[in-house]
Structure formats: structure tokens, C-alpha cells
Amino acid sequence: MQAPKDEAQCCQICEKPTTGEYTFGRETLSLCDACREARKLRDEDDDKLGRVIDLRRSGQYDEALAYLDAISESNRDGEKSRYLARNVAGYRGMILSELGRYTQAEDAYKALGELGFADSWERGEYALGLARTLETVGRDREALAVFEDALAAEDPEDLNAAPSLLAELARLSEKLGQPVDPKWRRLAEAVADEYAVEMPTNDSFGQALLTLEQLTRSAKPKRQREWEAEHGADSDEKDE
Numbered sequence: 001m002q003a004p005k006d007e008a009q010c011c012q013i014c015e016k017p018t019t020g021e022y023t024f025g026r027e028t029l030s031l032c033d034a035c036r037e038a039r040k041l042r043d044e045d046d047d048k049l050g051r052v053i054d055l056r057r058s059g060q061y062d063e064a065l066a067y068l069d070a071i072s073e074s075n076r077d078g079e080k081s082r083y084l085a086r087n088v089a090g091y092r093g094m095i096l097s098e099l100g101r102y103t104q105a106e107d108a109y110k111a112l113g114e115l116g117f118a119d120s121w122e123r124g125e126y127a128l129g130l131a132r133t134l135e136t137v138g139r140d141r142e143a144l145a146v147f148e149d150a151l152a153a154e155d156p157e158d159l160n161a162a163p164s165l166l167a168e169l170a171r172l173s174e175k176l177g178q179p180v181d182p183k184w185r186r187l188a189e190a191v192a193d194e195y196a197v198e199m200p201t202n203d204s205f206g207q208a209l210l211t212l213e214q215l216t217r218s219a220k221p222k223r224q225r226e227w228e229a230e231h232g233a234d235s236d237e238k239d240e
Helices: 033-057 061-074 083-098 102-115 120-136 140-152 162-175 182-194 205-217 222-231 235-239
Strands: 020-024 027-031
Touching: 020 033, 027 033, 033 061, 033 083, 061 083, 083 102, 083 120, 102 120, 120 140, 120 162, 140 162, 162 182, 162 205, 182 205
Parallel strands: none
Antiparallel strands: 020 027
16 A cells, blocks of 8 residues: 655645745745745735735725836736736726726726636636626626626636626626526536535526525535545634
């Protein structure tokens, strides 16, 4: 029988041999050199973005926008992941939309779209932000198209954003007085399977999608259930 891998000697991100520990806040991780440097840069970026969030929450929108500009100007060259650039564009779109500067907000969201997305969740947040901006100015059909494009790009292995996108698709379709295209049923069934819930059987497909989104709010995706089965459901609670 093969001996179990000594997790203490492996990087907790890539599983290569660890070269030391990295501590940020209350979290300490055993990492290799490459992952430690990448995590350090990500945490520095999150600190900057946290400042933007604080300014926005306190209603200091102009200050938040100015800080975003400063981040962009000082952004390190060759940021391969484009994590900071994507978040700067996303927060800029959100704030400009809240200020009623919808044309500029649309431009910011489109700039985000051109940068690409790291995962389904990022794509979903982009779609929700852009579609809401378009809907606010009466461009409902364009907003619907944004949701359809995002859903068409969904990865079957990463459906975290799909419940919200399907629900928004249903809501906007109803607003436009049209049924939800049945082509999305297979994706909806995949979401139900992912979250281990029954596919709703409402009178209309659109209402079923709204019910499905409600069911998934308190459910866990398959990947999380599998991780908890392997490591113990209370692992996160012990770390807090």
C-alpha cells in the first residue's frame, strides 16, 4: 500500500515541496517559494481593493474612483494574472453605475470583459453588473443578451454563478413578456445536480429557475461536499 502523502512537507497550494511558512493576518500556510510570492502579491492587492470597498461603503465615491486611478497608475508591470486590473475595472463599473454615470460604467464593464475572467464567479459578477447598468437605462434586451452570453460560456465543472444568472434571465424574460428559452433546461438540471437539490416543477420554466436559485442558497456545491467528506465538515470552523 502506498504511504500517504506527508501534507506538512507539501505546499498547501500546489503540493510541491514546501520551503517555509507564510503568514497573513490570522492565517499561516506552508508554501513553496513561487506560491509564497504569488500569495504575498495577491494579499497586497486585496489590501488595496479593501480600501476601495471601505470608501464605497462610506459613500466616498469620488475618493474611491481616485484611488482606483492611483492603483492603475502604480500597477506593477507584467501582472500575469490580471487580478488587480480585473478588480479595478469591476469596482470602477460598479461605482460609476451607482453614481448614475451609466455610459462610463458600461465602458468600465466592457474593459473588464476584454481582460477575461479567472472563473465562473468573476464572469457572473461582470454579467450582473453590466446587465443591471443596461437595464437601468431601459436597454432590457441588451441586458438579457448579456446573461445569455454568460450562461453560454458556463463551465460544467464550475457552476457557482449559474443559479443567479439563470434567475436573472428568468426575471428579465418575464419583464419583457417572453418565456425563457427551453435550451437552458439542461444547464438548470446540471445546477440542480451540482447542488444536490430537486429540479423544481413550477408551472413555468421561468418560475422553476427562480425557485432553483432559492434552493441553492442554502445548499453546497459538489466540490465543497466532496472536500468536506475528505477533510471533515468542521475543518473551516476549527480554523476560525
